[in-house]
Amino acid sequence: EKKLETDRRHIRETIYDLNQELKKVRKNREIQREKRNKESIPKVSLVGYTNAGKSTLRNTLCSIAAAKDNRTKEDVFEADMLFATLDITTRAIILKNKGLITLTDTVGFVRKLPHDLVEAFKSTLEEVIYADLLCHVVDASSDDALEQIKAVEEVLAELGAIDKETILALNKIDKIDKEKLEELKSKISYYDDIIEISAKEEINIDGLLNEIEEKLPYSLKKCEYIIPYERGDVVSLLHRSGRVLEEEYVEAGTKLTVEVDDEVYNKTKEYIINILN
Ligand SMILES: Nc1nc2c(ncn2[C@@H]2O[C@H](COP(=O)(O)OP(=O)(O)OP(=O)(O)O)[C@@H](O)[C@H]2O)c(=O)[nH]1
Ligand SMILES: [Mg+2]
Incomplete structure:
Protein backbone atom coordinates (compact mmCIF):
# COMPACT_ATOMS: atom_id res chain seq x y z
CA GLU A 1 0.00 0.00 0.00
CA LYS A 2 2.71 2.44 1.06
CA LYS A 3 4.87 1.67 -1.96
CA LEU A 4 1.90 2.26 -4.24
CA GLU A 5 1.33 5.63 -2.63
CA THR A 6 4.94 6.76 -3.07
CA ASP A 7 4.93 5.56 -6.64
CA ARG A 8 1.81 7.55 -7.32
CA ARG A 9 3.23 10.67 -5.76
CA HIS A 10 6.40 10.26 -7.76
CA ILE A 11 4.42 9.97 -10.99
CA ARG A 12 2.32 13.02 -10.12
CA GLU A 13 5.47 15.03 -9.51
CA THR A 14 6.93 13.91 -12.80
CA ILE A 15 3.76 14.90 -14.63
CA TYR A 16 3.87 18.29 -12.95
CA ASP A 17 7.51 18.83 -13.92
CA LEU A 18 6.86 17.83 -17.50
CA ASN A 19 3.90 20.16 -17.72
CA GLN A 20 6.02 23.02 -16.45
CA GLU A 21 8.64 22.21 -19.02
CA LEU A 22 6.03 22.05 -21.76
CA LYS A 23 4.79 25.49 -20.78
CA LYS A 24 8.30 26.89 -21.11
CA VAL A 25 8.75 25.27 -24.52
CA ARG A 26 5.43 26.65 -25.64
CA LYS A 27 6.30 30.16 -24.46
CA ASN A 28 9.65 30.00 -26.17
CA ARG A 29 8.12 28.90 -29.47
CA GLU A 30 5.55 31.64 -29.21
CA ILE A 31 8.29 34.25 -28.88
CA GLN A 32 10.22 32.82 -31.81
CA ARG A 33 7.09 32.61 -33.89
CA GLU A 34 6.10 36.17 -33.13
CA LYS A 35 9.52 37.30 -34.19
CA ARG A 36 9.24 35.43 -37.46
CA ASN A 37 5.73 36.76 -37.97
CA LYS A 38 6.97 40.29 -37.56
CA GLU A 39 9.60 39.64 -40.17
CA SER A 40 6.83 37.96 -42.15
CA ILE A 41 8.96 35.04 -43.23
CA PRO A 42 6.73 32.48 -44.93
CA LYS A 43 6.50 29.23 -43.03
CA VAL A 44 6.44 25.78 -44.56
CA SER A 45 5.82 22.72 -42.42
CA LEU A 46 6.64 19.18 -43.37
CA VAL A 47 3.98 16.83 -42.10
CA GLY A 48 3.33 13.16 -42.67
CA TYR A 49 3.11 9.70 -41.29
CA THR A 50 6.03 8.44 -39.28
CA ASN A 51 8.86 7.14 -41.47
CA ALA A 52 7.59 8.99 -44.56
CA GLY A 53 10.93 10.72 -45.02
CA LYS A 54 10.23 14.19 -43.60
CA SER A 55 13.56 14.58 -41.84
CA THR A 56 15.45 13.27 -44.86
CA LEU A 57 13.59 15.73 -47.08
CA ARG A 58 14.26 18.58 -44.70
CA ASN A 59 17.96 17.82 -44.78
CA THR A 60 17.99 17.51 -48.55
CA LEU A 61 16.12 20.80 -48.96
CA CYS A 62 18.46 22.47 -46.48
CA SER A 63 21.57 21.31 -48.28
CA ILE A 64 20.23 22.29 -51.71
CA ALA A 65 18.79 25.63 -50.66
CA ALA A 66 20.92 26.43 -47.64
CA ALA A 67 20.60 29.89 -46.22
CA LYS A 68 23.95 31.63 -46.35
CA ASP A 69 24.16 32.39 -42.66
CA ASN A 70 22.88 29.01 -41.77
CA ARG A 71 25.47 26.76 -43.26
CA THR A 72 26.10 24.81 -40.13
CA LYS A 73 23.74 22.02 -40.82
CA GLU A 74 22.58 20.29 -37.77
CA ASP A 75 21.42 16.98 -39.14
CA VAL A 76 18.08 15.89 -37.93
CA PHE A 77 18.06 12.48 -36.48
CA GLU A 78 17.00 10.09 -39.18
CA ALA A 79 16.08 6.57 -38.50
CA ASP A 80 13.79 3.82 -39.51
CA MET A 81 12.04 3.95 -36.18
CA LEU A 82 8.93 5.38 -34.66
CA PHE A 83 9.15 8.96 -33.53
CA ALA A 84 12.73 9.40 -34.55
CA THR A 85 12.01 13.09 -34.36
CA LEU A 86 11.13 14.01 -30.84
CA ASP A 87 11.28 17.69 -31.32
CA ILE A 88 10.31 20.19 -33.93
CA THR A 89 13.19 21.73 -35.78
CA THR A 90 12.92 24.82 -37.86
CA ARG A 91 15.56 25.99 -40.31
CA ALA A 92 15.79 28.80 -42.78
CA ILE A 93 16.29 28.15 -46.46
CA ILE A 94 16.56 30.44 -49.46
CA LEU A 95 14.26 30.13 -52.45
CA LYS A 96 15.30 31.37 -55.86
CA ASN A 97 12.71 34.10 -56.21
CA LYS A 98 10.91 34.45 -52.94
CA GLY A 99 13.88 34.64 -50.62
CA LEU A 100 13.99 33.36 -47.09
CA ILE A 101 11.45 30.88 -45.81
CA THR A 102 11.40 28.65 -42.79
CA LEU A 103 11.09 24.93 -43.03
CA THR A 104 9.86 22.96 -40.07
CA ASP A 105 10.20 19.26 -39.58
CA THR A 106 7.57 17.71 -37.33
CA VAL A 107 7.09 14.49 -35.46
CA GLY A 108 5.52 11.75 -37.49
CA PHE A 109 1.80 11.20 -37.17
CA VAL A 110 0.44 7.80 -36.33
CA ARG A 111 -2.88 6.13 -36.82
CA LYS A 112 -5.62 6.45 -34.23
CA LEU A 113 -3.91 9.09 -32.18
CA PRO A 114 -6.10 9.27 -29.08
CA HIS A 115 -7.91 12.54 -28.45
CA ASP A 116 -6.01 13.53 -25.35
CA LEU A 117 -2.75 12.77 -27.09
CA VAL A 118 -3.75 15.10 -29.90
CA GLU A 119 -4.21 17.77 -27.21
CA ALA A 120 -0.69 17.10 -25.98
CA PHE A 121 0.61 17.05 -29.54
CA LYS A 122 -0.90 20.44 -30.22
CA SER A 123 1.89 22.22 -28.43
CA THR A 124 4.53 20.44 -30.45
CA LEU A 125 2.52 20.82 -33.61
CA GLU A 126 1.78 24.51 -33.23
CA GLU A 127 4.11 25.18 -36.11
CA VAL A 128 1.73 23.20 -38.28
CA ILE A 129 -1.21 25.26 -37.16
CA TYR A 130 0.61 28.50 -37.96
CA ALA A 131 2.27 27.35 -41.18
CA ASP A 132 1.51 29.14 -44.44
CA LEU A 133 1.95 25.98 -46.45
CA LEU A 134 2.06 22.30 -45.61
CA CYS A 135 4.11 19.76 -47.45
CA HIS A 136 2.51 16.41 -46.74
CA VAL A 137 5.24 13.81 -47.23
CA VAL A 138 4.11 10.29 -48.09
CA ASP A 139 6.08 7.06 -48.22
CA ALA A 140 4.60 6.13 -51.58
CA SER A 141 6.44 2.82 -51.54
CA SER A 142 4.54 1.65 -48.48
CA ASP A 143 1.68 -0.80 -48.95
CA ASP A 144 -0.23 1.32 -46.45
CA ALA A 145 0.39 4.63 -48.21
CA LEU A 146 -3.30 5.37 -48.68
CA GLU A 147 -4.25 4.55 -45.09
CA GLN A 148 -1.35 6.66 -43.89
CA ILE A 149 -2.50 9.62 -45.96
CA LYS A 150 -5.97 9.26 -44.43
CA ALA A 151 -4.52 9.04 -40.93
CA VAL A 152 -2.53 12.23 -41.47
CA GLU A 153 -5.63 13.97 -42.84
CA GLU A 154 -7.49 13.00 -39.68
CA VAL A 155 -4.83 14.44 -37.42
CA LEU A 184 -2.05 5.33 -55.54
CA LYS A 185 -2.35 8.53 -57.57
CA SER A 186 -5.74 7.51 -58.92
CA LYS A 187 -7.03 7.27 -55.37
CA ILE A 188 -5.80 10.66 -54.24
CA SER A 189 -6.79 12.69 -57.27
CA TYR A 190 -8.67 15.09 -54.98
CA TYR A 191 -5.30 16.71 -54.23
CA ASP A 192 -4.66 19.39 -56.80
CA ASP A 193 -0.98 19.52 -56.07
CA ILE A 194 0.83 16.18 -56.17
CA ILE A 195 4.54 15.90 -56.79
CA GLU A 196 6.76 12.82 -57.00
CA ILE A 197 10.11 12.98 -55.30
CA SER A 198 12.87 11.03 -53.66
CA ALA A 199 14.34 12.83 -50.70
CA LYS A 200 17.14 10.32 -50.38
CA GLU A 201 18.12 10.09 -54.04
CA GLU A 202 17.44 13.80 -54.56
CA ILE A 203 14.97 13.24 -57.39
CA ASN A 204 12.79 16.21 -58.40
CA ILE A 205 13.76 18.32 -55.38
CA ASP A 206 13.98 21.36 -57.66
CA GLY A 207 10.47 20.63 -58.80
CA LEU A 208 9.30 20.65 -55.21
CA LEU A 209 11.12 23.90 -54.48
CA ASN A 210 9.44 25.49 -57.51
CA GLU A 211 6.09 24.26 -56.33
CA ILE A 212 6.71 25.75 -52.88
CA GLU A 213 7.65 29.06 -54.50
CA GLU A 214 4.51 29.06 -56.54
CA LYS A 215 2.33 28.53 -53.50
CA LEU A 216 4.07 31.15 -51.35
CA PRO A 217 3.23 33.68 -50.21
CA TYR A 218 -0.49 33.58 -50.24
CA SER A 219 -2.20 35.55 -52.86
CA LEU A 220 -4.88 37.58 -51.17
CA LYS A 221 -8.28 37.47 -52.80
CA LYS A 222 -10.70 40.35 -52.58
CA CYS A 223 -14.16 38.87 -52.09
CA GLU A 224 -17.69 40.12 -51.66
CA TYR A 225 -19.82 38.27 -49.17
CA ILE A 226 -23.39 38.16 -48.04
CA ILE A 227 -23.58 36.39 -44.72
CA PRO A 228 -26.97 35.49 -43.25
CA TYR A 229 -27.56 37.13 -39.89
CA GLU A 230 -27.57 33.79 -38.07
CA ARG A 231 -23.94 33.20 -39.14
CA GLY A 232 -22.34 35.80 -36.92
CA ASP A 233 -19.46 33.37 -36.44
CA VAL A 234 -18.48 33.71 -40.10
CA VAL A 235 -18.59 37.50 -39.84
CA SER A 236 -16.31 37.43 -36.83
CA LEU A 237 -13.97 34.96 -38.56
CA LEU A 238 -13.65 37.41 -41.45
CA HIS A 239 -13.00 40.28 -39.09
CA ARG A 240 -10.44 38.25 -37.21
CA SER A 241 -8.58 36.66 -40.10
CA GLY A 242 -9.24 38.86 -43.08
CA ARG A 243 -9.03 42.55 -43.91
CA VAL A 244 -12.53 43.98 -44.00
CA LEU A 245 -12.76 46.83 -46.50
CA GLU A 246 -16.51 47.47 -46.49
CA GLU A 247 -19.41 46.39 -44.37
CA GLU A 248 -23.10 47.09 -44.71
CA TYR A 249 -26.35 45.52 -43.65
CA VAL A 250 -28.77 44.39 -46.31
CA GLU A 251 -31.94 42.36 -46.14
CA ALA A 252 -30.25 39.02 -46.77
CA GLY A 253 -27.53 39.57 -44.20
CA THR A 254 -24.22 41.32 -43.63
CA LYS A 255 -22.60 42.41 -46.88
CA LEU A 256 -18.83 42.55 -46.68
CA THR A 257 -15.88 43.18 -48.93
CA VAL A 258 -12.88 41.41 -47.48
CA GLU A 259 -9.33 40.55 -48.47
CA VAL A 260 -8.75 36.96 -47.46
CA ASP A 261 -5.97 34.42 -47.77
CA ASP A 262 -6.56 30.97 -49.24
CA GLU A 263 -7.25 29.36 -45.89
CA VAL A 264 -10.00 31.81 -44.94
CA TYR A 265 -11.26 31.70 -48.51
CA ASN A 266 -11.70 27.93 -48.31
CA LYS A 267 -13.54 28.18 -45.01
CA THR A 268 -15.95 30.85 -46.15
CA LYS A 269 -16.40 30.33 -49.88
CA GLU A 270 -20.06 29.29 -49.65
CA TYR A 271 -20.99 32.88 -48.76
CA ILE A 272 -19.01 34.56 -51.52
CA ILE A 273 -21.13 36.32 -54.11
CA ASN A 274 -18.35 37.91 -56.11
CA ILE A 275 -14.57 37.68 -56.43
CA LEU A 276 -13.19 41.08 -57.29
CA ASN A 277 -9.65 40.20 -58.41
N1 LIG B 1 14.51 4.66 -50.63
C1 LIG B 1 14.27 5.81 -50.04
N2 LIG B 1 14.34 5.88 -48.70
C2 LIG B 1 14.06 7.06 -48.11
C3 LIG B 1 13.72 8.22 -48.86
N3 LIG B 1 13.50 9.22 -48.00
C4 LIG B 1 13.69 8.72 -46.76
N4 LIG B 1 14.04 7.43 -46.81
C5 LIG B 1 14.34 6.55 -45.67
O1 LIG B 1 13.18 6.38 -44.88
C6 LIG B 1 13.52 6.25 -43.50
C7 LIG B 1 12.76 7.25 -42.67
O2 LIG B 1 13.17 8.55 -43.02
P1 LIG B 1 13.00 9.79 -42.03
O3 LIG B 1 13.42 10.99 -42.80
O4 LIG B 1 13.64 9.53 -40.74
O5 LIG B 1 11.41 9.76 -41.84
P2 LIG B 1 10.51 10.75 -40.96
O6 LIG B 1 9.29 11.02 -41.75
O7 LIG B 1 11.30 11.94 -40.54
O8 LIG B 1 10.15 9.83 -39.71
P3 LIG B 1 9.64 10.30 -38.23
O9 LIG B 1 10.55 11.38 -37.77
O10 LIG B 1 9.68 9.06 -37.44
O11 LIG B 1 8.23 10.76 -38.43
C8 LIG B 1 15.04 6.45 -43.43
O12 LIG B 1 15.65 5.18 -43.38
C9 LIG B 1 15.37 7.16 -44.74
O13 LIG B 1 16.67 6.89 -45.16
C10 LIG B 1 13.67 8.11 -50.28
O14 LIG B 1 13.38 9.05 -51.03
N5 LIG B 1 13.95 6.88 -50.80
MG1 LIG C 1 11.70 12.67 -38.69
Whole structure:
Protein backbone atom coordinates (compact mmCIF):
# COMPACT_ATOMS: atom_id res chain seq x y z
CA GLU A 1 0.00 0.00 0.00
CA LYS A 2 2.71 2.44 1.06
CA LYS A 3 4.87 1.67 -1.96
CA LEU A 4 1.90 2.26 -4.24
CA GLU A 5 1.33 5.63 -2.63
CA THR A 6 4.94 6.76 -3.07
CA ASP A 7 4.93 5.56 -6.64
CA ARG A 8 1.81 7.55 -7.32
CA ARG A 9 3.23 10.67 -5.76
CA HIS A 10 6.40 10.26 -7.76
CA ILE A 11 4.42 9.97 -10.99
CA ARG A 12 2.32 13.02 -10.12
CA GLU A 13 5.47 15.03 -9.51
CA THR A 14 6.93 13.91 -12.80
CA ILE A 15 3.76 14.90 -14.63
CA TYR A 16 3.87 18.29 -12.95
CA ASP A 17 7.51 18.83 -13.92
CA LEU A 18 6.86 17.83 -17.50
CA ASN A 19 3.90 20.16 -17.72
CA GLN A 20 6.02 23.02 -16.45
CA GLU A 21 8.64 22.21 -19.02
CA LEU A 22 6.03 22.05 -21.76
CA LYS A 23 4.79 25.49 -20.78
CA LYS A 24 8.30 26.89 -21.11
CA VAL A 25 8.75 25.27 -24.52
CA ARG A 26 5.43 26.65 -25.64
CA LYS A 27 6.30 30.16 -24.46
CA ASN A 28 9.65 30.00 -26.17
CA ARG A 29 8.12 28.90 -29.47
CA GLU A 30 5.55 31.64 -29.21
CA ILE A 31 8.29 34.25 -28.88
CA GLN A 32 10.22 32.82 -31.81
CA ARG A 33 7.09 32.61 -33.89
CA GLU A 34 6.10 36.17 -33.13
CA LYS A 35 9.52 37.30 -34.19
CA ARG A 36 9.24 35.43 -37.46
CA ASN A 37 5.73 36.76 -37.97
CA LYS A 38 6.97 40.29 -37.56
CA GLU A 39 9.60 39.64 -40.17
CA SER A 40 6.83 37.96 -42.15
CA ILE A 41 8.96 35.04 -43.23
CA PRO A 42 6.73 32.48 -44.93
CA LYS A 43 6.50 29.23 -43.03
CA VAL A 44 6.44 25.78 -44.56
CA SER A 45 5.82 22.72 -42.42
CA LEU A 46 6.64 19.18 -43.37
CA VAL A 47 3.98 16.83 -42.10
CA GLY A 48 3.33 13.16 -42.67
CA TYR A 49 3.11 9.70 -41.29
CA THR A 50 6.03 8.44 -39.28
CA ASN A 51 8.86 7.14 -41.47
CA ALA A 52 7.59 8.99 -44.56
CA GLY A 53 10.93 10.72 -45.02
CA LYS A 54 10.23 14.19 -43.60
CA SER A 55 13.56 14.58 -41.84
CA THR A 56 15.45 13.27 -44.86
CA LEU A 57 13.59 15.73 -47.08
CA ARG A 58 14.26 18.58 -44.70
CA ASN A 59 17.96 17.82 -44.78
CA THR A 60 17.99 17.51 -48.55
CA LEU A 61 16.12 20.80 -48.96
CA CYS A 62 18.46 22.47 -46.48
CA SER A 63 21.57 21.31 -48.28
CA ILE A 64 20.23 22.29 -51.71
CA ALA A 65 18.79 25.63 -50.66
CA ALA A 66 20.92 26.43 -47.64
CA ALA A 67 20.60 29.89 -46.22
CA LYS A 68 23.95 31.63 -46.35
CA ASP A 69 24.16 32.39 -42.66
CA ASN A 70 22.88 29.01 -41.77
CA ARG A 71 25.47 26.76 -43.26
CA THR A 72 26.10 24.81 -40.13
CA LYS A 73 23.74 22.02 -40.82
CA GLU A 74 22.58 20.29 -37.77
CA ASP A 75 21.42 16.98 -39.14
CA VAL A 76 18.08 15.89 -37.93
CA PHE A 77 18.06 12.48 -36.48
CA GLU A 78 17.00 10.09 -39.18
CA ALA A 79 16.08 6.57 -38.50
CA ASP A 80 13.79 3.82 -39.51
CA MET A 81 12.04 3.95 -36.18
CA LEU A 82 8.93 5.38 -34.66
CA PHE A 83 9.15 8.96 -33.53
CA ALA A 84 12.73 9.40 -34.55
CA THR A 85 12.01 13.09 -34.36
CA LEU A 86 11.13 14.01 -30.84
CA ASP A 87 11.28 17.69 -31.32
CA ILE A 88 10.31 20.19 -33.93
CA THR A 89 13.19 21.73 -35.78
CA THR A 90 12.92 24.82 -37.86
CA ARG A 91 15.56 25.99 -40.31
CA ALA A 92 15.79 28.80 -42.78
CA ILE A 93 16.29 28.15 -46.46
CA ILE A 94 16.56 30.44 -49.46
CA LEU A 95 14.26 30.13 -52.45
CA LYS A 96 15.30 31.37 -55.86
CA ASN A 97 12.71 34.10 -56.21
CA LYS A 98 10.91 34.45 -52.94
CA GLY A 99 13.88 34.64 -50.62
CA LEU A 100 13.99 33.36 -47.09
CA ILE A 101 11.45 30.88 -45.81
CA THR A 102 11.40 28.65 -42.79
CA LEU A 103 11.09 24.93 -43.03
CA THR A 104 9.86 22.96 -40.07
CA ASP A 105 10.20 19.26 -39.58
CA THR A 106 7.57 17.71 -37.33
CA VAL A 107 7.09 14.49 -35.46
CA GLY A 108 5.52 11.75 -37.49
CA PHE A 109 1.80 11.20 -37.17
CA VAL A 110 0.44 7.80 -36.33
CA ARG A 111 -2.88 6.13 -36.82
CA LYS A 112 -5.62 6.45 -34.23
CA LEU A 113 -3.91 9.09 -32.18
CA PRO A 114 -6.10 9.27 -29.08
CA HIS A 115 -7.91 12.54 -28.45
CA ASP A 116 -6.01 13.53 -25.35
CA LEU A 117 -2.75 12.77 -27.09
CA VAL A 118 -3.75 15.10 -29.90
CA GLU A 119 -4.21 17.77 -27.21
CA ALA A 120 -0.69 17.10 -25.98
CA PHE A 121 0.61 17.05 -29.54
CA LYS A 122 -0.90 20.44 -30.22
CA SER A 123 1.89 22.22 -28.43
CA THR A 124 4.53 20.44 -30.45
CA LEU A 125 2.52 20.82 -33.61
CA GLU A 126 1.78 24.51 -33.23
CA GLU A 127 4.11 25.18 -36.11
CA VAL A 128 1.73 23.20 -38.28
CA ILE A 129 -1.21 25.26 -37.16
CA TYR A 130 0.61 28.50 -37.96
CA ALA A 131 2.27 27.35 -41.18
CA ASP A 132 1.51 29.14 -44.44
CA LEU A 133 1.95 25.98 -46.45
CA LEU A 134 2.06 22.30 -45.61
CA CYS A 135 4.11 19.76 -47.45
CA HIS A 136 2.51 16.41 -46.74
CA VAL A 137 5.24 13.81 -47.23
CA VAL A 138 4.11 10.29 -48.09
CA ASP A 139 6.08 7.06 -48.22
CA ALA A 140 4.60 6.13 -51.58
CA SER A 141 6.44 2.82 -51.54
CA SER A 142 4.54 1.65 -48.48
CA ASP A 143 1.68 -0.80 -48.95
CA ASP A 144 -0.23 1.32 -46.45
CA ALA A 145 0.39 4.63 -48.21
CA LEU A 146 -3.30 5.37 -48.68
CA GLU A 147 -4.25 4.55 -45.09
CA GLN A 148 -1.35 6.66 -43.89
CA ILE A 149 -2.50 9.62 -45.96
CA LYS A 150 -5.97 9.26 -44.43
CA ALA A 151 -4.52 9.04 -40.93
CA VAL A 152 -2.53 12.23 -41.47
CA GLU A 153 -5.63 13.97 -42.84
CA GLU A 154 -7.49 13.00 -39.68
CA VAL A 155 -4.83 14.44 -37.42
CA LEU A 156 -4.70 17.61 -39.52
CA ALA A 157 -8.46 17.91 -39.15
CA GLU A 158 -8.12 17.52 -35.38
CA LEU A 159 -5.55 20.29 -35.40
CA GLY A 160 -7.81 22.52 -37.47
CA ALA A 161 -5.23 22.59 -40.24
CA ILE A 162 -7.02 20.64 -42.95
CA ASP A 163 -7.95 23.74 -44.95
CA LYS A 164 -4.35 24.83 -45.33
CA GLU A 165 -2.68 24.94 -48.70
CA THR A 166 -1.00 21.57 -49.10
CA ILE A 167 1.49 20.05 -51.47
CA LEU A 168 1.33 16.27 -51.43
CA ALA A 169 4.85 14.94 -51.91
CA LEU A 170 4.94 11.29 -52.93
CA ASN A 171 8.34 10.32 -51.59
CA LYS A 172 10.60 7.28 -52.14
CA ILE A 173 9.71 7.03 -55.84
CA ASP A 174 13.17 5.53 -56.27
CA LYS A 175 11.83 2.30 -54.87
CA ILE A 176 8.28 2.07 -56.13
CA ASP A 177 7.07 0.52 -59.38
CA LYS A 178 5.16 2.63 -61.87
CA GLU A 179 1.97 0.62 -61.61
CA LYS A 180 1.69 0.97 -57.85
CA LEU A 181 2.40 4.67 -58.09
CA GLU A 182 -0.34 5.17 -60.68
CA GLU A 183 -2.81 3.20 -58.58
CA LEU A 184 -2.05 5.33 -55.54
CA LYS A 185 -2.35 8.53 -57.57
CA SER A 186 -5.74 7.51 -58.92
CA LYS A 187 -7.03 7.27 -55.37
CA ILE A 188 -5.80 10.66 -54.24
CA SER A 189 -6.79 12.69 -57.27
CA TYR A 190 -8.67 15.09 -54.98
CA TYR A 191 -5.30 16.71 -54.23
CA ASP A 192 -4.66 19.39 -56.80
CA ASP A 193 -0.98 19.52 -56.07
CA ILE A 194 0.83 16.18 -56.17
CA ILE A 195 4.54 15.90 -56.79
CA GLU A 196 6.76 12.82 -57.00
CA ILE A 197 10.11 12.98 -55.30
CA SER A 198 12.87 11.03 -53.66
CA ALA A 199 14.34 12.83 -50.70
CA LYS A 200 17.14 10.32 -50.38
CA GLU A 201 18.12 10.09 -54.04
CA GLU A 202 17.44 13.80 -54.56
CA ILE A 203 14.97 13.24 -57.39
CA ASN A 204 12.79 16.21 -58.40
CA ILE A 205 13.76 18.32 -55.38
CA ASP A 206 13.98 21.36 -57.66
CA GLY A 207 10.47 20.63 -58.80
CA LEU A 208 9.30 20.65 -55.21
CA LEU A 209 11.12 23.90 -54.48
CA ASN A 210 9.44 25.49 -57.51
CA GLU A 211 6.09 24.26 -56.33
CA ILE A 212 6.71 25.75 -52.88
CA GLU A 213 7.65 29.06 -54.50
CA GLU A 214 4.51 29.06 -56.54
CA LYS A 215 2.33 28.53 -53.50
CA LEU A 216 4.07 31.15 -51.35
CA PRO A 217 3.23 33.68 -50.21
CA TYR A 218 -0.49 33.58 -50.24
CA SER A 219 -2.20 35.55 -52.86
CA LEU A 220 -4.88 37.58 -51.17
CA LYS A 221 -8.28 37.47 -52.80
CA LYS A 222 -10.70 40.35 -52.58
CA CYS A 223 -14.16 38.87 -52.09
CA GLU A 224 -17.69 40.12 -51.66
CA TYR A 225 -19.82 38.27 -49.17
CA ILE A 226 -23.39 38.16 -48.04
CA ILE A 227 -23.58 36.39 -44.72
CA PRO A 228 -26.97 35.49 -43.25
CA TYR A 229 -27.56 37.13 -39.89
CA GLU A 230 -27.57 33.79 -38.07
CA ARG A 231 -23.94 33.20 -39.14
CA GLY A 232 -22.34 35.80 -36.92
CA ASP A 233 -19.46 33.37 -36.44
CA VAL A 234 -18.48 33.71 -40.10
CA VAL A 235 -18.59 37.50 -39.84
CA SER A 236 -16.31 37.43 -36.83
CA LEU A 237 -13.97 34.96 -38.56
CA LEU A 238 -13.65 37.41 -41.45
CA HIS A 239 -13.00 40.28 -39.09
CA ARG A 240 -10.44 38.25 -37.21
CA SER A 241 -8.58 36.66 -40.10
CA GLY A 242 -9.24 38.86 -43.08
CA ARG A 243 -9.03 42.55 -43.91
CA VAL A 244 -12.53 43.98 -44.00
CA LEU A 245 -12.76 46.83 -46.50
CA GLU A 246 -16.51 47.47 -46.49
CA GLU A 247 -19.41 46.39 -44.37
CA GLU A 248 -23.10 47.09 -44.71
CA TYR A 249 -26.35 45.52 -43.65
CA VAL A 250 -28.77 44.39 -46.31
CA GLU A 251 -31.94 42.36 -46.14
CA ALA A 252 -30.25 39.02 -46.77
CA GLY A 253 -27.53 39.57 -44.20
CA THR A 254 -24.22 41.32 -43.63
CA LYS A 255 -22.60 42.41 -46.88
CA LEU A 256 -18.83 42.55 -46.68
CA THR A 257 -15.88 43.18 -48.93
CA VAL A 258 -12.88 41.41 -47.48
CA GLU A 259 -9.33 40.55 -48.47
CA VAL A 260 -8.75 36.96 -47.46
CA ASP A 261 -5.97 34.42 -47.77
CA ASP A 262 -6.56 30.97 -49.24
CA GLU A 263 -7.25 29.36 -45.89
CA VAL A 264 -10.00 31.81 -44.94
CA TYR A 265 -11.26 31.70 -48.51
CA ASN A 266 -11.70 27.93 -48.31
CA LYS A 267 -13.54 28.18 -45.01
CA THR A 268 -15.95 30.85 -46.15
CA LYS A 269 -16.40 30.33 -49.88
CA GLU A 270 -20.06 29.29 -49.65
CA TYR A 271 -20.99 32.88 -48.76
CA ILE A 272 -19.01 34.56 -51.52
CA ILE A 273 -21.13 36.32 -54.11
CA ASN A 274 -18.35 37.91 -56.11
CA ILE A 275 -14.57 37.68 -56.43
CA LEU A 276 -13.19 41.08 -57.29
CA ASN A 277 -9.65 40.20 -58.41
N1 LIG B 1 14.51 4.66 -50.63
C1 LIG B 1 14.27 5.81 -50.04
N2 LIG B 1 14.34 5.88 -48.70
C2 LIG B 1 14.06 7.06 -48.11
C3 LIG B 1 13.72 8.22 -48.86
N3 LIG B 1 13.50 9.22 -48.00
C4 LIG B 1 13.69 8.72 -46.76
N4 LIG B 1 14.04 7.43 -46.81
C5 LIG B 1 14.34 6.55 -45.67
O1 LIG B 1 13.18 6.38 -44.88
C6 LIG B 1 13.52 6.25 -43.50
C7 LIG B 1 12.76 7.25 -42.67
O2 LIG B 1 13.17 8.55 -43.02
P1 LIG B 1 13.00 9.79 -42.03
O3 LIG B 1 13.42 10.99 -42.80
O4 LIG B 1 13.64 9.53 -40.74
O5 LIG B 1 11.41 9.76 -41.84
P2 LIG B 1 10.51 10.75 -40.96
O6 LIG B 1 9.29 11.02 -41.75
O7 LIG B 1 11.30 11.94 -40.54
O8 LIG B 1 10.15 9.83 -39.71
P3 LIG B 1 9.64 10.30 -38.23
O9 LIG B 1 10.55 11.38 -37.77
O10 LIG B 1 9.68 9.06 -37.44
O11 LIG B 1 8.23 10.76 -38.43
C8 LIG B 1 15.04 6.45 -43.43
O12 LIG B 1 15.65 5.18 -43.38
C9 LIG B 1 15.37 7.16 -44.74
O13 LIG B 1 16.67 6.89 -45.16
C10 LIG B 1 13.67 8.11 -50.28
O14 LIG B 1 13.38 9.05 -51.03
N5 LIG B 1 13.95 6.88 -50.80
MG1 LIG C 1 11.70 12.67 -38.69
